[in-house]
Amino acid sequence: MTARSIRVAVATALVTTLSLTAAACSNPDGAGSGSGSASTSAVVGIAYEPDSLSPLLGYGKDGNSKIFDGLLALDADMKLRPALAAELPEVSADGLTYTYKLRQGVKFSDGKPFGAKDVVFTYRTILDEKTNNASRTELDAVKDVTAKGDDTVVFTLKYPYAPFAQRTVLPIAPQHIAGEQDVNTGAFTTRPIGTGPYVLTKWSKGEKISFTANPHYWGGEPEVKKFTMAIIKDDDVRATRLRSGDLDGAILPPNLAKGFADDKRKKTYAATTYDYRTVTLPTHNKVTGDTAVRRALDIAVDREAMVDAILNGDGKPAYGPVPTDSEWFTPGTERPHDLAAAKKILDEAGWKPGKDGVRVKDGVRAAFPLWYLTGDKLRQEHALAYASDAKKAGIAITAEAGSWEVIEPRMKHDAVLAGGGSPADPDFDQYTLLKSSLAGDGFTNMAWYDNKAVDAAIEAGRRSGDKAERKKAYDTVQRELVKNPGYTFLTHIDHIYVVDDRFGPLTTQVEPHDHGLASGPWWNVEKWSTEGSGGSKK
Amino acid sequence: MARMAGRRVLFAVPVLGVVTFGVFAVAAASPFDPVKAYAGTAGLTASQENLDQLRANLGVDQPLVARWWDWLTSALRGDLGDSSLMRQPVADVIAERMGWSVLLAATAFLVAILLGTGLGVLAARRPGGWLDRCVSSAAYTLEAAPAFWLGLLAIWFFALKLDVLPAGGLTDAASDVVTFGQVASHLVLPAAVLGVSQLPWFFLYVRQGVADALAEDPVRGARARGLSERTVLLGHALRSGMLPMLTLIGSRVPELITGALLVETVFSWPGIAAATVEAATSVDFSLLAALTVLATAAVLLGNLLSDLLYGLADPRVAFDG
Numbered sequence: 001m002t003a004r005s006i007r008v009a010v011a012t013a014l015v016t017t018l019s020l021t022a023a024a025c026s027n028p029d030g031a032g033s034g035s036g037s038a039s040t041s042a043v044v045g046i047a048y049e050p051d052s053l054s055p056l057l058g059y060g061k062d063g064n065s066k067i068f069d070g071l072l073a074l075d076a077d078m079k080l081r082p083a084l085a086a087e088l089p090e091v092s093a094d095g096l097t098y099t100y101k102l103r104q105g106v107k108f109s110d111g112k113p114f115g116a117k118d119v120v121f122t123y124r125t126i127l128d129e130k131t132n133n134a135s136r137t138e139l140d141a142v143k144d145v146t147a148k149g150d151d152t153v154v155f156t157l158k159y160p161y162a163p164f165a166q167r168t169v170l171p172i173a174p175q176h177i178a179g180e181q182d183v184n185t186g187a188f189t190t191r192p193i194g195t196g197p198y199v200l201t202k203w204s205k206g207e208k209i210s211f212t213a214n215p216h217y218w219g220g221e222p223e224v225k226k227f228t229m230a231i232i233k234d235d236d237v238r239a240t241r242l243r244s245g246d247l248d249g250a251i252l253p254p255n256l257a258k259g260f261a262d263d264k265r266k267k268t269y270a271a272t273t274y275d276y277r278t279v280t281l282p283t284h285n286k287v288t289g290d291t292a293v294r295r296a297l298d299i300a301v302d303r304e305a306m307v308d309a310i311l312n313g314d315g316k317p318a319y320g321p322v323p324t325d326s327e328w329f330t331p332g333t334e335r336p337h338d339l340a341a342a343k344k345i346l347d348e349a350g351w352k353p354g355k356d357g358v359r360v361k362d363g364v365r366a367a368f369p370l371w372y373l374t375g376d377k378l379r380q381e382h383a384l385a386y387a388s389d390a391k392k393a394g395i396a397i398t399a400e401a402g403s404w405e406v407i408e409p410r411m412k413h414d415a416v417l418a419g420g421g422s423p424a425d426p427d428f429d430q431y432t433l434l435k436s437s438l439a440g441d442g443f444t445n446m447a448w449y450d451n452k453a454v455d456a457a458i459e460a461g462r463r464s465g466d467k468a469e470r471k472k473a474y475d476t477v478q479r480e481l482v483k484n485p486g487y488t489f490l491t492h493i494d495h496i497y498v499v500d501d502r503f504g505p506l507t508t509q510v511e512p513h514d515h516g517l518a519s520g521p522w523w524n525v526e527k528w529s530t531e532g533s534g535g536s537k538k
Numbered sequence: 539m540a541r542m543a544g545r546r547v548l549f550a551v552p553v554l555g556v557v558t559f560g561v562f563a564v565a566a567a568s569p570f571d572p573v574k575a576y577a578g579t580a581g582l583t584a585s586q587e588n589l590d591q592l593r594a595n596l597g598v599d600q601p602l603v604a605r606w607w608d609w610l611t612s613a614l615r616g617d618l619g620d621s622s623l624m625r626q627p628v629a630d631v632i633a634e635r636m637g638w639s640v641l642l643a644a645t646a647f648l649v650a651i652l653l654g655t656g657l658g659v660l661a662a663r664r665p666g667g668w669l670d671r672c673v674s675s676a677a678y679t680l681e682a683a684p685a686f687w688l689g690l691l692a693i694w695f696f697a698l699k700l701d702v703l704p705a706g707g708l709t710d711a712a713s714d715v716v717t718f719g720q721v722a723s724h725l726v727l728p729a730a731v732l733g734v735s736q737l738p739w740f741f742l743y744v745r746q747g748v749a750d751a752l753a754e755d756p757v758r759g760a761r762a763r764g765l766s767e768r769t770v771l772l773g774h775a776l777r778s779g780m781l782p783m784l785t786l787i788g789s790r791v792p793e794l795i796t797g798a799l800l801v802e803t804v805f806s807w808p809g810i811a812a813a814t815v816e817a818a819t820s821v822d823f824s825l826l827a828a829l830t831v832l833a834t835a836a837v838l839l840g841n842l843l844s845d846l847l848y849g850l851a852d853p854r855v856a857f858d859g
Contacts, residue, residue, distance in 0.1 A: 185625055247711065438585075442585050
């Protein structure tokens, strides 16, 4: 290559770059133009990023995914309402067939119509074992899904499964796009197309996810035209960028949210959750497997103090996976802190204090390790508080940190500070936590809990379609947990959000353990009003 | 010259093969589980059957050698495989991110070379002068400072305290169009930090080289003939003083790559280096292997480049071949 040809090549490259840049600058949709964008755009800071935006791989499975709609959706009070289905499903008398009539005239954001074939495609693809969906177990009850004409979908189940309708909030993918490519790695996983209120404009991994309002949304075009989720993992940076006005809202830990308490232009929201922290008490351990020790720990622990000291008051004591303010909670199963009673239980069971104050029975020292996830400050504080409460009753717990790779092989014998919680139905948490046949199956029933009465009750709870009967079954479970706790449930944690006041008063849903993208006050951003203090439309 | 380049390229082939095998072996021996990393929080409620199926689908139940051979043969056919971390083909991941990394590294390299040479020449003119003493001690301090620490310091000062530059990202959070102005302002901090972290080496080499050259006979001769200071400095001293720096340019490439790795993570710069960190912790074999090949190739090329430059600049140096 001669010097001359090099010069020509460089010049060409420069001209191309400059013209491309100029084109980008003059793009009318650019942020630079920004006329009036302040009132019709919202930027929120979130801490977690999804791995994929494809519902076929598990994105948005609990509903509310902004880009997509499910057959059903959950409203502010966690009641099911129709979305892509025209009405709530018709359930057969034996509880084995669910029939959904579909909403007519709905289009995907690429203009192609939505129909029964898309629903069938979505569910069949998720159930296909070649699809890398880690949540497939949740649809275990489904035997088959078929289309009847273009406007009806019928699900047949392997066994009666009362909460099945709650599962059908999962988003529907378009067959004409997702069906044409590799389900696990195709372009659809990062550039999805759905029927939802927002259309994805850009996903810059590790940086942000940007949406624009879908002008043809069947539920009406949202007023907030531009919605951006900035992914900022560091809590302090998120708080700083919220303060500097870079963000309109953010999820924050309680101590950082406090800093905004006096800011008149910002509102703080504490979303109640099903997000619990619990200690597993594995049955294979000679200490934690003893019912007397389990019961003693259950009342030796001071839950109120944990809520005050660790959560700054933003949370509730937990006595089981069901929060005390839920309609499924059984009143009377609360266990107040009572150290004297705990000591008495241990004394009567033969656990006598040894020389160092730690109790001993038949040569077994009342001591066990409690593992928590490295780097999770909240779990660490819970673990340390639990160990210190137990010590007062004469049980020596050593809190140890590790990654899941370290913890998993030890789960059968060692206690673990675990977390979880899904609000949509009591079956979701209790079945996987307590069913004896699921002991040690992956991360289900980590405590190897085995109680015939509980097994029967949770089985009855998921099979019966009658709400009163289900309530009775879950009452049984909660009463059994008082007699033989397999876990020490500690707290239910509120999630704290701070949002700019100009969007008016907002609402939050009851939130799960997972920090879903569309949790927080922006769960219904498509209904926000941008007229200032007018508040959100309902 | 062409023969040397050709020989080096031939030599690179087995090196790259060994390096990729090393990556697979180290990743397989690591305590991280690719299936857990893939499943994320969903894995904490998934059944064992579901997890086992995932393991088979992702191909991570295969023995190490089989997996490596599969990857290598399809890579040679042009198929780099799929990234389990990003849920998209490895080629797409690299195509989307490579440009931003090259932009960052090239800008930083330019900053380091220009600033390093300029300051080096100025310091060499008056060894022991106030400028020399200030810059030299700063350079020694910087040499010891890790790039990510400098990055955090820069964010704290320029973004949080002064609020004059953005703390991270490629563009403002609210903007979803990548414009020249946006990228330029977001590039300043990461490029400056990466450049400044590389600067001491260039500065110290140039300072020493030029100072030595100024004391050599030809330069003193030139001075004696009454040539202007400018001609002496730029025409004579700089030319011979620059020689060691040419070697340095090539050998700094690995440092630049590791530096970029940390700087991109600190500034959430959507480049390839930040993806490397994630690929390693999620045991994303395909992505990790492809990125390692790229990094190794960059290092080998850097070395070749510096040898070629040196040969061109100094006719006394023969090409090895």
